[in-house]
Amino acid sequence: MFSPQGPSLRELCVQALSSVERGYDLLAPKFDHTPFRTPDTILDATAQALAEQGPFDRGLDVCCGTGAGLTVLRRVCEQGITGVDFSAGMLEQARRADPQATLVRADARALPFTGDFDLAVTLGALGHFLPAERPALFEGVHRALRPGGLFALPIGAPAPLTSLWHWAELGFDLAMVVRNAVLRPPFVMYYRTAPLPALRRDLTAAGFTVDTVPLTAVGRHRDGSARCWLVLARKPY
Numbered sequence: 001m002f003s004p005q006g007p008s009l010r011e012l013c014v015q016a017l018s019s020v021e022r023g024y025d026l027l028a029p030k031f032d033h034t035p036f037r038t039p040d041t042i043l044d045a046t047a048q049a050l051a052e053q054g055p056f057d058r059g060l061d062v063c064c065g066t067g068a069g070l071t072v073l074r075r076v077c078e079q080g081i082t083g084v085d086f087s088a089g090m091l092e093q094a095r096r097a098d099p100q101a102t103l104v105r106a107d108a109r110a111l112p113f114t115g116d117f118d119l120a121v122t123l124g125a126l127g128h129f130l131p132a133e134r135p136a137l138f139e140g141v142h143r144a145l146r147p148g149g150l151f152a153l154p155i156g157a158p159a160p161l162t163s164l165w166h167w168a169e170l171g172f173d174l175a176m177v178v179r180n181a182v183l184r185p186p187f188v189m190y191y192r193t194a195p196l197p198a199l200r201r202d203l204t205a206a207g208f209t210v211d212t213v214p215l216t217a218v219g220r221h222r223d224g225s226a227r228c229w230l231v232l233a234r235k236p237y
């Protein structure tokens, strides 16, 4: 799963025993060599789907990490792009990757923007928010968008019960429940807490109208269904 430039098992364990913010600070220099960075296939498919919804002026990448989503915004936004993350280490890497982007250190549960953006994206980060924290996240994105603005989130479709991924994700989440029951600070990262119906409900409650498109270029499950979907949440005029 990891290239030779990626983190060692020991480094990953130290990260997992830290808070989310500190964990990412530690992982930042090697993050792009891990499978946790959103893969290019998903970035390309997201950019293609968004190109059909655009053009957009200003874009925001929520939980930008080292800047994977900023590369999508660069392709579909005609004006400035901004990344927000609470890890200073990840933002430092994002700065190297895209020196022209505006980078803001802030907690995504209290986004410091009002009506500034035409497009917001978030990739690979929803598992870091407990379901009870999603309203604050989604309300902040809604506030950050201008009327008519779009919030786009690529999400994986649940793996079938017969697939190894299903059981690997379940095992990971159970290990996290145990870890967080006995250790402080918690490291909030769960694979299975953000299914599409719950996201649709929370986005609607935050004021969005919600649509989905399959990202079939990312691949299909054996039954032919798309492995990845793009959630398109529109702030009404």
Ligand SMILES: C[S@@+](CC[C@H](N)C(=O)[O-])C[C@H]1O[C@@H](n2cnc3c(N)ncnc32)[C@H](O)[C@@H]1O
Residues within 6 Å of the ligand: 020, 021, 024, 036, 037, 038, 062, 063, 064, 065, 066, 067, 068, 069, 084, 085, 086, 087, 090, 106, 107, 108, 109, 122, 123, 124, 125, 128
């Ligand atoms: C798995 S990484 C994903 C990074 C990038 N979006 C990508 O797709 O490669 C998750 C990122 O979310 C950030 N993050 C997690 N919780 C956050 C919060 N409450 N506020 C801001 N950033 C947060 C972490 O610091 C980390 O950079």
